[in-house]
Amino acid sequence: MPETPTDHPLTDQALARLRKLAEGNGLAPEKIELIESQEKVYALEGITRLVPFCERNNARYPGPPRKDRRVVADAGELATEIQRKQEAFNADKDWLKPAMEDLRAAPSQGWGLDGAKITLREKSAALAVFETCPACQGRKQLACENCQGQGAVSCPQCQGRGQELCTICAGTGQNPAKPGTICLICNGRRYIPCRICRSAGRIPCPVCQGRGGVTCSRCNGTGGMTEETVLVCGVGINFKLNSKDLPSGLRRGLDRIGIANLAKGHADIKLIEPEKDKDPDTLEDSDKGSSVTVRYETKLPYADLKVRFGGARAVLVNVFGKRGLLMGVPAFLDQSLKPWRDKLKQAAAGAVPIDDALKARAMRDALALELSGQGQIANLRRLYSVGLSPAAAQDILLDMRRALGRLTRHVRAGAAMAAVLAGSGLLAAFLLLPLHAAMTQSWPWMAGLMLDLAVLALVMGLGWISLGKAAQWVLSRRFPKLKISLHRDTGYIGYGMLLGIFAAWIAILLLAPDRPLWFSYLIGR
Numbered sequence: 001m002p003e004t005p006t007d008h009p010l011t012d013q014a015l016a017r018l019r020k021l022a023e024g025n026g027l028a029p030e031k032i033e034l035i036e037s038q039e040k041v042y043a044l045e046g047i048t049r050l051v052p053f054c055e056r057n058n059a060r061y062p063g064p065p066r067k068d069r070r071v072v073a074d075a076g077e078l079a080t081e082i083q084r085k086q087e088a089f090n091a092d093k094d095w096l097k098p099a100m101e102d103l104r105a106a107p108s109q110g111w112g113l114d115g116a117k118i119t120l121r122e123k124s125a126a127l128a129v130f131e132t133c134p135a136c137q138g139r140k141q142l143a144c145e146n147c148q149g150q151g152a153v154s155c156p157q158c159q160g161r162g163q164e165l166c167t168i169c170a171g172t173g174q175n176p177a178k179p180g181t182i183c184l185i186c187n188g189r190r191y192i193p194c195r196i197c198r199s200a201g202r203i204p205c206p207v208c209q210g211r212g213g214v215t216c217s218r219c220n221g222t223g224g225m226t227e228e229t230v231l232v233c234g235v236g237i238n239f240k241l242n243s244k245d246l247p248s249g250l251r252r253g254l255d256r257i258g259i260a261n262l263a264k265g266h267a268d269i270k271l272i273e274p275e276k277d278k279d280p281d282t283l284e285d286s287d288k289g290s291s292v293t294v295r296y297e298t299k300l301p302y303a304d305l306k307v308r309f310g311g312a313r314a315v316l317v318n319v320f321g322k323r324g325l326l327m328g329v330p331a332f333l334d335q336s337l338k339p340w341r342d343k344l345k346q347a348a349a350g351a352v353p354i355d356d357a358l359k360a361r362a363m364r365d366a367l368a369l370e371l372s373g374q375g376q377i378a379n380l381r382r383l384y385s386v387g388l389s390p391a392a393a394q395d396i397l398l399d400m401r402r403a404l405g406r407l408t409r410h411v412r413a414g415a416a417m418a419a420v421l422a423g424s425g426l427l428a429a430f431l432l433l434p435l436h437a438a439m440t441q442s443w444p445w446m447a448g449l450m451l452d453l454a455v456l457a458l459v460m461g462l463g464w465i466s467l468g469k470a471a472q473w474v475l476s477r478r479f480p481k482l483k484i485s486l487h488r489d490t491g492y493i494g495y496g497m498l499l500g501i502f503a504a505w506i507a508i509l510l511l512a513p514d515r516p517l518w519f520s521y522l523i524g525r
Contacts, residue, residue: 008037008039008303009039009301010039010301010302010303010319010324011034011037011039011303011305011319013319013324014303014305014317014319014324014326015032015034015305015307017324017326018032018307018317018326018329018386018387019032021333021384021386021387022309022332022333022336022387023361024360024361024362025333025336025337025360025361025362026333026336026337026338026339026340026360027309027310027332027333027336031309031310031311032307032308032309032310033307033308034305034306034307035306035307035308035314036305036306037303037304037305037306038303038304038305039301039302039303039304039319040301040302040303041299041300041301041302042243042246042250042299042300042301042302043243043297043298043299043300044241044243044262044267044298044299044300045241045242045243045295045296045297045298046111046112046239046240046241046242046259046269046295046296046298047239047240047241047242047293047294047295047296048103048110048113048237048238048239048293048294048295048296049237049238049239049291049292049293049294050096050099050103050235050236050237050274050291050292050293050294051235051236051238051290051291052089052090052095052233052234052235052236052290052291053117053233053234053235053236054085054086054089054090054231054232054233055231055232055233056082056086056229056230056231057229057230057231057232058227058228058229059227059228059229059230060225060226060227060228061225061226061228062133062218062219062220062222062224062225062226063219063220063222063224063225063226064130064222064224064226065128065129065130065226065228066126066128066226066228068126069126069127069128069226069228070125070126070127070128071127071128071129071130072127072128072129073129074129074131075129075131075227077129078127078128078129078227078229079229081125081127082125082127082229082231085125085231085233086231086233089123089233090290093290095120095123095233095234095235096274096292098120098122099118099120099234099235100274100294102118103118103237103294104271107263108260108262108263108264108269109263109269109271109296110237110239110271110294111239111260111262111263111269111271111296111298112239112258112259112260112261112262112263113237113239113260114237114238114239114240115237115238116236116237117234117235117236117237118234118235118236118237119232119233119234120233120234120235123233123234124230124231124232124233124234125230125231126228126229126230126231127228127229127231128226128227128228128229129226129227129228130224130225130226131224131225131226131227132223132224132225133216133218133219133222133223133224133225134218134225135216135217135218135219136216136218136219136223138223138224139213139216139223140215140216140219140221140222140223141211141213141214141215141216141221142213142214142215142216142217143212143213144205144207144208144211144212144213144214145207146205146206146207146208147205147207147208147212149212149213150205150212151204151205151208151210151211151212152202152203152204152205152210153202153203153205153206154201154202155194155196155197155200155201155202155203156196156203157194157195157196157197158194158196158197158201160201160202161194161201162193162194162197162199162200162201163191163192163193163194163199164191164192164193164194164195165190165191165192166183166185166186166189166190166191166192167185167192168183168184168185168186169183169185169186169190171190171191172190173186173188173189173190174188241254241259247302247304249302249304249316249318249320249327249328250300250302250318250320252318252327253302253318253320253321253325253327256320256325256327257320257321257325262298262300262321265321265322265323266300266320266321266322266323266325267298267299267300267301267321267322268298268299268322269296269297269298270296270297270298271294271295271296272294272295272296272297274292274293274294274295300321301321301322302318302319302320302321303318303319304316304317304318304319305317305318305319309330309332310332310335310336312330312332315328315330316328317329326385326386329386329387330387331387331388331389331392332387333362333384333387333388333392334388334389334392337360337362337363337388337392337396340356340357340358340359340360340362340363341357341392341395341396341399343356343357344357344363344396344399344400344403345399347399347403347406348399348400348402348403348406350406354403354404354407357403362383362384362388362396363396363400365380365383365384366380366396366397366400367400367404367479367482368482368483369397370397370400370401370404371404371475371479371482371483371484371485372482372483372484372485373485375397375400375401376397377390377393377394377397380393380396380397381393404475405491407474407475407478408470408471408474408475409493411470411471411473411474412467412470412471412491412493412494413493414470415466415467415469415470415471416463416467416493416494416496416497416500418466419462419463419466419467419497419501420463420497420500420501420504422463423459423460423462423463423500423501423504424501424504424508426459427455427456427459427501427504427505427508428504428508430455431452431505431508431509431512432508432512434514436516437512437514437516439451440452440516440517440518441514441516441517443517445516445517445518445521446518448516448517448518449516449518452516452518456501456502456505459501460498460501460502463497463498463501464494464497464498465486467493467494467497468486469486472484472485472486
């Protein structure tokens with residue numbers, strides 16, 4: 001049931017925050033009027049059910065048991081021991097104390113934790129039995145099917161005869177160079193000793209390499225198989241929020257931040273000592289009588305405010321939790337900032353000075369973000385999380401960026417021209433050196449290309465830095481009290497400077513009397 005507080009801390013906090021946002025942004029703080037306030041503290045009940053479990057994970061693999069497994073005599077003893085441990089865990093009720101210790105150690109003492117499991121290592125067990133491999137009977141090998149375990153097979157060259165046809169006379173027994181005479185190699189016998197088996201008629205089996213057997217594929221040559229059972233005992237955690245008749249705004253707040261995040265400063269949560277489950281009908285048959293319920297008492301302040309912004313129609317604003325999360329606040333700053341937003345657009349077009357747009361605090365905040373290199377919409381929205389729409393924040397930052405670019409445009413253009421001239425001079429001095437010609441003519445063409453590209457990148461980088469420094473210098477003189485970042489968007493002028501330096505680099509290479517080997521290779525000359 002909700003409790004009505006004696007004061008209105010959420011209401012006062014929300015009004016103070018809204019009026020602070022309005023201050024200096026075209027809307028007088030007193031123009032934010034509170035019409036009506038309904039502030040209450042709601043008691044939410046969280047229920048966590050702790051259900052013990054013992055899960056069996058069976059595995060069978062070749063080789064001996066792992067080092068951390070307890071080995072028993074046979075499979076019968078393995079099944080008996082696992083069953084005994086499982087029954088002992090279900091019969092004893094001493095799992096609650098370690099489970100509660102883990103629950104209290106969890107963030108927010110386990111509030112909102114659902115579907116998680118607490119594993120009790122001291123109650124779990126890993127047992128295994130090592131049995132002789134039924135395939136190889138512990139011999140670690142199986143008889144080779146290719147040679148039937150003999151280690152040798154008939155020679156494919158002589159078909160086991162130990163002799164093959166003479167390779168000179170092709171089995172005729174006559175000298176092919178002198179027909180009618182005896183072959184000098186086989187002496188007219190037509191056959192010679194087999195070159196493959198050396199007259200033995202058999203060769204080592206190519207499958208088992210003459211061993212007569214192959215490694216047992218079932219046990220991987222270990223001679224045995226391990227059957228293991230890992231018994232994992234612990235406690236399952238099931239959480240639910242047991243509260244009804246909550247205002248729609250409060251439910252939206254719960255959905256927005258998540259029930260589990262209530263403990264992060266939004267509500268006061270107290271864990272109540274667990275008690276034996278009084279509702280066993282909700283459990284599975286295997287769990288009846290073993291579940292324990294943990295309850296949480298939660299005090300969550302919430303307020304519904306009816307507020308009028310600057311004479312407009314009153315709207316309903318929701319204030320959620322101790323941190324005063326505001327919901328339903330209209331984008332009232334979009335309208336109150338409109339005169340200065342229009343001025344900023346004109347400044348971006350060069351029609352008015354940028355100072356005309358900086359009389360609003362939000363505009364000065366946007367200026368500070370842009371100058372410091374943090375001109376992202378998320379950063380401005382962090383300052384104005386309510387009251388300013390994302391579209392308006394994006395427009396303000398974009399127009400501010402354009403206005404600052406126009407403010408530094410002439411200086412950046414001059415710096416870009418100077419950078420192109422200076423860069424062209426540096427590149428010419430380097431590329432026209434006799435040493436450069438000697439190196440790039442004698443080096444591999446790829447190495448010469450990498451050297452020249454590195455020098456080009458260095459010159460471009462120096463030009464880019466000089467352009468940023470020029471813009472930084474102008475802005476620091478114009479806004480001496482603000483932090484100016486060197487890393488600024490130099491716009492089309494910067495890209496034009498890079499293109500000019502690159503064009504100068506190509507022109508110098510074309511006009512050089514001794515062109516680098518890589519350049520001649522690429523242009524096909």
